[in-house]
Amino acid sequence: MDDAPTSERHFSHAEAVKYITNALARENVSQSNALSVATALVNAEIDGQKGHGFSRVASYALQARSGKVAGDATPQARLNGTSMLHIDAANGFAFPAIDLAIQRLVPLCAKTGIAAAGLTRSHHCGQLGAHVERLAEAGCVAVMFANSPKAMAPWGGNAPLFGTNPIAFATPRQEGQPPLVIDLSLSKVARGKVMAAAKAGNDIPEGWALNASGDPTTDPKAALAGSMVPAGDAKGAALALMVEILSATLTGANHSYDATSFFDAEGDPPGVGQFIIAINTSHIGGPSFTNRLETLIEAILGQDGTRLPGEKRLRNRAHCRANGFAVAPHLITEIDGLEQ
Amino acid sequence: MDDAPTSERHFSHAEAVKYITNALARENVSQSNALSVATALVNAEIDGQKGHGFSRVASYALQARSGKVAGDATPQARLNGTSMLHIDAANGFAFPAIDLAIQRLVPLCAKTGIAAAGLTRSHHCGQLGAHVERLAEAGCVAVMFANSPKAMAPWGGNAPLFGTNPIAFATPRQEGQPPLVIDLSLSKVARGKVMAAAKAGNDIPEGWALNASGDPTTDPKAALAGSMVPAGDAKGAALALMVEILSATLTGANHSYDATSFFDAEGDPPGVGQFIIAINTSHIGGPSFTNRLETLIEAILGQDGTRLPGEKRLRNRAHCRANGFAVAPHLITEIDGLEQ
Numbered sequence: 297m298d299d300a301p302t303s304e305r306h307f308s309h310a311e312a313v314k315y316i317t318n319a320l321a322r323e324n325v326s327q328s329n330a331l332s333v334a335t336a337l338v339n340a341e342i343d344g345q346k347g348h349g350f351s352r353v354a355s356y357a358l359q360a361r362s363g364k365v366a367g368d369a370t371p372q373a374r375l376n377g378t379s380m381l382h383i384d385a386a387n388g389f390a391f392p393a394i395d396l397a398i399q400r401l402v403p404l405c406a407k408t409g410i411a412a413a414g415l416t417r418s419h420h421c422g423q424l425g426a427h428v429e430r431l432a433e434a435g436c437v438a439v440m441f442a443n444s445p446k447a448m449a450p451w452g453g454n455a456p457l458f459g460t461n462p463i464a465f466a467t468p469r470q471e472g473q474p475p476l477v478i479d480l481s482l483s484k485v486a487r488g489k490v491m492a493a494a495k496a497g498n499d500i501p502e503g504w505a506l507n508a509s510g511d512p513t514t515d516p517k518a519a520l521a522g523s524m525v526p527a528g529d530a531k532g533a534a535l536a537l538m539v540e541i542l543s544a545t546l547t548g549a550n551h552s553y554d555a556t557s558f559f560d561a562e563g564d565p566p567g568v569g570q571f572i573i574a575i576n577t578s579h580i581g582g583p584s585f586t587n588r589l590e591t592l593i594e595a596i597l598g599q600d601g602t603r604l605p606g607e608k609r610l611r612n613r614a615h616c617r618a619n620g621f622a623v624a625p626h627l628i629t630e631i632d633g634l635e636q
Numbered sequence: 637m638d639d640a641p642t643s644e645r646h647f648s649h650a651e652a653v654k655y656i657t658n659a660l661a662r663e664n665v666s667q668s669n670a671l672s673v674a675t676a677l678v679n680a681e682i683d684g685q686k687g688h689g690f691s692r693v694a695s696y697a698l699q700a701r702s703g704k705v706a707g708d709a710t711p712q713a714r715l716n717g718t719s720m721l722h723i724d725a726a727n728g729f730a731f732p733a734i735d736l737a738i739q740r741l742v743p744l745c746a747k748t749g750i751a752a753a754g755l756t757r758s759h760h761c762g763q764l765g766a767h768v769e770r771l772a773e774a775g776c777v778a779v780m781f782a783n784s785p786k787a788m789a790p791w792g793g794n795a796p797l798f799g800t801n802p803i804a805f806a807t808p809r810q811e812g813q814p815p816l817v818i819d820l821s822l823s824k825v826a827r828g829k830v831m832a833a834a835k836a837g838n839d840i841p842e843g844w845a846l847n848a849s850g851d852p853t854t855d856p857k858a859a860l861a862g863s864m865v866p867a868g869d870a871k872g873a874a875l876a877l878m879v880e881i882l883s884a885t886l887t888g889a890n891h892s893y894d895a896t897s898f899f900d901a902e903g904d905p906p907g908v909g910q911f912i913i914a915i916n917t918s919h920i921g922g923p924s925f926t927n928r929l930e931t932l933i934e935a936i937l938g939q940d941g942t943r944l945p946g947e948k949r950l951r952n953r954a955h956c957r958a959n960g961f962a963v964a965p966h967l968i969t970e971i972d973g974l975e976q
Contacts, residue, residue: 376919378718380749409720410752410913414920437886439878453939465878467885476881478874528868534818534945537936538779538805541816545807545928546777546920553935573750573913579716580754580886588885595893596877599793605874 304622312338312623316353319631323360325367329392336391340423341623342616343609347488348422350623354630355559356389362561365389365419371396379408382547385418387565393418394427394570401574402434409579414547415570420444420558425479425606427572428466432475437575440464443543443568445555447487449523451533454510456523459552459568460487461539468577469593470586476593477606482536483524490516490524542571644962652678652963656693659971663700665707669732676731680763681963682956683949687828688762690963694970695899696729702901705729705759711736719748722887725758727905733758734767734910741914742774749919754887755910760784760898765819765946767912768806772815777915780804781879783908785895787827789863791873794850796863799892799908800827801879808917809933810926816933817946822876823864830856830864882911 307315316334321327333356341349360367369388373381373396381400385393397413405411421427421442431438444459460481467476481487485504493500494516502512505519513519526532544551549569556563577585596602615621647655656674661667673696681689700707709728713721713736721740725733737753745751761767761782771778784799800821807816821827825844833840834856842852845859853859866872884891889909896903917925936942955961 377745377747377749377916379751380915380919382920405717407717408748409717410750411719412750412915437881439882450936450939450942452941452943453936454941455939457935457939463875465881467881478878480871480874482871484868526868527871528824528866531820531822531867532871534820535803537945538818540932541777541805541807541929542779545925545932546915546917548920548924548928551928551932551935575720575752575886576717577886579720580722580888584888585885588888588891589881592880592885592891595797595891596790596793599790599795599797601792601794602790603792605877 304625305628306620306622308620309338309342309617312341312350312621315631316350319353319357319634320360320367322635323357323367325360325389329367329369329389332392332395333389336422336426339426342613342621343423343426344612345423345609347486350627350631352420352422353627354634355561357631357634358561364556364561364563364565366565373397373400373413375404379404379411381411381413383413383415385415387417387567388419390415390419390421390570394421394572397572398427398430398434401431401572402436405436405574405576408576410573410575412574413572415572416547416549417565417567418549418570419566419568421570423479424462424464425466425477425609428464429475429477431572431574432466432468432477435468435576437467437577438465439573440570441539441543442570443540443549443552443555445557445566445568446553447524448483448526448533448536449506449510450537451526451530454506454508454523457553458482458533458536458540459555460524461536461543461552463535463539467589468586470590474610476589476604477609479606480527482527482532482539484527484532485524487524490519494520544569547571644965645968646960646962648960649678649682649957652681652690652961655971656690659693659697659974660700660707662975663697663707665700665729669707669709669729672732672735673729676762676766679766682953682961683763683766684952685763685949687826690967690971692760692762693967694974695901697971697974698901704896704901704903704905706905713737713740713753715744719744719751721751721753723753723755725755727757727907728759730755730759730761730910734761734912737912738767738770738774741771741912742776745776745914745916748916750913750915752914753912755912756887756889757905757907758889758910759906759908761910763819764802764804765806765817765949768804769815769817771912771914772806772808772817775808775916777807777917778805779913780910781883782910783880783883783889783892783895785897785906785908786893787864788823788866788873788876789846789850790877791866791870794846794848794863797893798822798873798876798880799895800864801876801883801892803875803879807929808926810930814950816929816944817949819946820867822867822872822879824867824872825864827864830859834860884909887911
């Protein structure tokens with residue numbers, strides 16, 4: 297890798313998508329899957345969610361190379377009843393399966409009022425809010441749940457069992473306003489922050505994580521061997537159980553404690569699950585829904601010190617869309633190095 | 637009230653339902669509505685949720701007497717699309733409208749896979765978990781959201797805007813096991829605990845609530861004039877916004893900040909909303925759903941120190957079903973006093 301870049305590289309959105317698409321296509325990832333994955337990773341990157349962006353490319357490529365992820369999988373949808381989709385991600389990347397879910401849910405919930413998609417044999421789904429945001433751009437209120445490899449203990453226990461099991465929600469707003477998006481993991485802080493501290497050799501604040509004995513720790517390595525503290529303590533742990541049941545037990549996916557890593561290229565596919573609910577507002581809220589929502593938002597923003605969830609994300613996105621963005625040299629080295 | 641009891645009164649479940657039904661029927665509450673409300677209140681009482689039990693009877697009766705609640709309301713259901721019910725509680729008590737929602741959702745989601753009911757012009761819905769538990773007893777996975785009069789500020793703000801906006805979830809388990817039920821408000825602690833401390837003249841722990849200026853307080857009266865701290869801080873506040881949009885904006889109900897008190901008999905009806913989602917597991921999880929769930933539950937209970945949510949509730953219930961239960965004299969005095 298004597299041609300490794302020594303400085304960051306600058307990309308436009310389109311250049312970045314092309315760059316990642318090519319990197320994945322070299323590893324047995326079909327062109328359409330590679331484009332879907334690349335688009336999701338670049339969108340996360342420019343939203344400021346770097347843990348779900350360029351930092352994943354090399355790991356994804358190596359998982360496609362080893363066959364842990366089936367790069368050429370074609371997700372399949374089956375409609376059960378009138379309103380429930382079961383989507384088999386076929387041990388491929390999550391994003392093509394989520395694309396299929398969104399594509400099917402929008403017309404379906406227009407007809408039914410509410411519809412859902414349960415995804416099985418899935419993988420890391422990145423920035424959860426981005427998926428519900430797309431449903432909201434298409435006019436739906438949407439809620440999404442996902443499980444992930446074990447990182448959080450059940451309340452009262454010591455050993456990780458649940459993932460950080462995020463919840464995301466989005467709703468359309470009035471004409472000209474981007475959707476309102478809520479996106480949160482049920483751990484007190486993202487596990488990525490602990491991983492970053494471990495990499496940098498820094499301590500973490502007490503209250504973020506427990507060591508393997510269930511005691512509070514400020515050592516990020518002990519934290520990674522232990523478990524993350526749930527947001528809101530017992531309440532976050534209870535919600536993580538709800539997310540686990542909806543996204544995995546119900547869909548037929550692997551439970552978090554059976555899921556392999558999203559990062560390394562070893563072992564069986566993670567086989568995690570996602571559950572997405574889409575609601576058509578015209579079947580219940582009627583045309584006044586957006587007016588009523590704007591009234592609520594005005595009441596929130598009328599108080600000093602408040603902001604809507606996701607404002608920072610939208611600012612990041614607008615800036616990167618307009619000006620392009622830089623990617624750290626070690627990530628470029630890592631991705632270009634895959635070719636050697 | 638010279639015949640006021642000076643000691644607690646002992647009831648069986650059936651006697652308690654009859655006693656409350658009669659108390660409400662004397663106040664223009666139709667017999668069927670009175671029975672629905674009485675059953676819900678007694679069930680909350682024996683589950684140990686006393687804030688949603690006998691303590692509400694006099695307040696409910698006075699709201700029916702003043703006309704703030706329409707005691708003879710007949711809730712109406714309208715099906716939109718194939719899967720979305722809109723239920724008008726008609727400014728009556730919430731429970732008859734929720735009974736109607738449950739009765740309609742069970743056969744509906746068996747056909748559709750997923751179905752939902754949005755309730756408007758509704759009232760205090762008591763123990764949220766009890767409603768999803770009934771759906772789970774009928775074989776559905778269920779999630780419920782409710783708003784309530786303002787008690788919690790948006791994140792960064794000082795003035796209450798959201799209710800404590802609870803979330804409840806239930807799932808059927810294997811034959812012979814009661815449903816697994818999760819029921820939590822999005823405030824760090826229930827507002828009833830602050831009200832109880834104010835009544836008893838005790839301080840509250842720091843971290844529960846903020847005064848009207850947004851500063852932490854240990855004075856329960858200042859807390860009641862201020863706002864409750866959300867569970868998990870910003871995350872709980874974001875989830876409260878999600879619950880507000882699903883249960884009120886979407887259904888057409890009053891937002892929390894427009895809802896009148898659930899306690900006093902003055903002013904307009906509260907007009908709050910509820911949103912209930914019911915999922916038929918056979919449309920997605922298949923027959924293995926309950927086996928998979930038991931495996932998950934075993935993994936949780938296999939760790940020392942863990943328990944399932946709701947265990948205490950079930951113990952309370954079993955004890956009271958077997959032995960009856962006592963109601964404090966001041967509540968009996970209050971209820972009997974309505975007759976004077």
